[in-house]
Amino acid sequence: MAKPPSSSSSLSPSSSSSTLQRKRFLLFVLLVVFSASTVVGFFLRGALSDPCDLRRGLATDEVERRLRLPPPSTTTAVSAARDSPLGFMRSKLVLLVSHELSLSGGPLLLMELAFLLRGVGCRVVWITNQKSDETNEVMYSLEHKMLNRGVQVFSAKGHEAIDTALKADLVVLNTAVSGKWLDAVLKEHVPKVLPKILWWIHEMRGHYFSLEYVKHLPLVAGAMIDSYTTAEYWKNRTQHRLNIQMPKTYVVHLGNSKELMEVAEDSVARRVLREHIRESLGVRSEDLLFAIINSVSRGKGQDLFLQAFHQSLQLIREQKLQVPSMHAVVVGSDMTAQTKFETELRNFVLKKGIEDCVHFVNKTLTVAPYLAAIDVLVQNSQARGECFGRITIEAMAFQLPVLGTAAGGTTEIVVHGSTGLLHPAGKDGILPLAQNMVKLATRVDQRLTMGKKGYERVKERFMEHHMAERIASVLKQVLQKSKDHTLS
Numbered sequence: 001m002a003k004p005p006s007s008s009s010s011l012s013p014s015s016s017s018s019t020l021q022r023k024r025f026l027l028f029v030l031l032v033v034f035s036a037s038t039v040v041g042f043f044l045r046g047a048l049s050d051p052c053d054l055r056r057g058l059a060t061d062e063v064e065r066r067l068r069l070p071p072p073s074t075t076t077a078v079s080a081a082r083d084s085p086l087g088f089m090r091s092k093l094v095l096l097v098s099h100e101l102s103l104s105g106g107p108l109l110l111m112e113l114a115f116l117l118r119g120v121g122c123r124v125v126w127i128t129n130q131k132s133d134e135t136n137e138v139m140y141s142l143e144h145k146m147l148n149r150g151v152q153v154f155s156a157k158g159h160e161a162i163d164t165a166l167k168a169d170l171v172v173l174n175t176a177v178s179g180k181w182l183d184a185v186l187k188e189h190v191p192k193v194l195p196k197i198l199w200w201i202h203e204m205r206g207h208y209f210s211l212e213y214v215k216h217l218p219l220v221a222g223a224m225i226d227s228y229t230t231a232e233y234w235k236n237r238t239q240h241r242l243n244i245q246m247p248k249t250y251v252v253h254l255g256n257s258k259e260l261m262e263v264a265e266d267s268v269a270r271r272v273l274r275e276h277i278r279e280s281l282g283v284r285s286e287d288l289l290f291a292i293i294n295s296v297s298r299g300k301g302q303d304l305f306l307q308a309f310h311q312s313l314q315l316i317r318e319q320k321l322q323v324p325s326m327h328a329v330v331v332g333s334d335m336t337a338q339t340k341f342e343t344e345l346r347n348f349v350l351k352k353g354i355e356d357c358v359h360f361v362n363k364t365l366t367v368a369p370y371l372a373a374i375d376v377l378v379q380n381s382q383a384r385g386e387c388f389g390r391i392t393i394e395a396m397a398f399q400l401p402v403l404g405t406a407a408g409g410t411t412e413i414v415v416h417g418s419t420g421l422l423h424p425a426g427k428d429g430i431l432p433l434a435q436n437m438v439k440l441a442t443r444v445d446q447r448l449t450m451g452k453k454g455y456e457r458v459k460e461r462f463m464e465h466h467m468a469e470r471i472a473s474v475l476k477q478v479l480q481k482s483k484d485h486t487l488s
Helices: 013-037 039-043 051-055 060-068 075-083 105-119 137-148 159-167 176-196 228-242 258-264 267-281 302-318 340-352 368-373 390-397 427-442 444-461 464-487
Strands: 093-098 123-128 152-155 170-174 197-201 222-225 249-251 288-293 326-333 358-362 376-379 402-405 420-423
Touching: 093 105, 093 159, 093 176, 105 123, 105 137, 105 170, 105 464, 123 137, 123 159, 137 152, 152 159, 159 176, 170 176, 170 464, 176 197, 176 464, 197 464, 222 228, 222 464, 228 249, 249 464, 258 267, 258 368, 258 390, 267 368, 288 302, 288 368, 302 326, 302 340, 302 427, 340 358, 368 390, 376 390, 376 427, 390 402, 390 444, 402 427, 420 427, 427 444
Parallel strands: 093 123, 093 170, 123 152, 170 197, 197 222, 222 249, 288 326, 288 376, 326 358, 376 402, 402 420
Antiparallel strands: none
């Protein structure tokens, strides 16, 4: 494994020690500030003293009391409502229904929406349609964090959930699986609630196309999907496989948070984080790092990524190319789970003798330090690809070129030949991905140009305010449709 370069001999011991101390202090401040300011960091800072309180249902009169409470009337909330495209949601009651509460993409996106709505004075209630025996410390912690931000957390079953659904101005079902909650809990009240439901769908896998989940989909006020590719897929699959029609469907591309953009645009922060992560991996500042940042699973394509990386090393040797030492970084590992797939990945690395240049990093949602440390992001999701792939726009914010599969929402983010390079999904994509790695390894000017163009594309299309504007447009139309239905 490569070692970090030694400190310059021109520095005196005291000067070197002072510089090291300043660097460590700056790194500490950056990590603390970043963890405290981002949604992800916010989630991971621990829970309140008694998470078990959340198991106890609230009495119906308590629900009524809370729902009658006026929205926040502070100057900040009023100002935010005035300046935000979501300001019209002030004072409205919104029920958010998630099929789970975890540190995965769907629930985190719904939480972002919850906090955006709370920021403009909207009353927000969250329920998780998850069995009680599936709850854990992470779930309790996230519930408390929502409570701290003014989001009410109710049980998915019982009078609280039903009363809130009936009183709400808007109900958001998050992911296809959450559709099971309708018949299980609302029962005879389902027809009253359907006209004010916005169904936010993120899934691309075929097993989600089940009438058990989505039989009410044609009757809701609208569906919101993260990419045009996924929306078209849902339209075709529901019609041909389930013989049902999609409701009015809105495509809303996601956006990067302000906090992530602040880190991405801070050259000092990026440099310190880059040095820290590279030192922890044991790689030098001049080494070239290709990273895949996803939960480790076959659908995310880490196996094909490592095969392509191995082939790229072979191509470089065969062609006798002069390039910096290359490393592959797999962020999203979890050996504690001891999955068969993860074992396969590690066995492949050992078999090919590339353990000195392949690094496995435990799964984390604080991705900014790794984006600051690497040189190229590989988005290698297989089959139909990612519905959208938020890590892609986050990498582009850090001015990284992206090597992605030509599938799913990635094709709506990455401009082939401009902000990155696309390759086929499946085994047919291994050699093209390897060749693209070699291409970017030998052309530093192309890497920098693609990174700059990717950043410009993010600023133009994929910022938090873009996402807020798109969601605001959808909510206005859904609320109006619900109102028209009530009047008719």
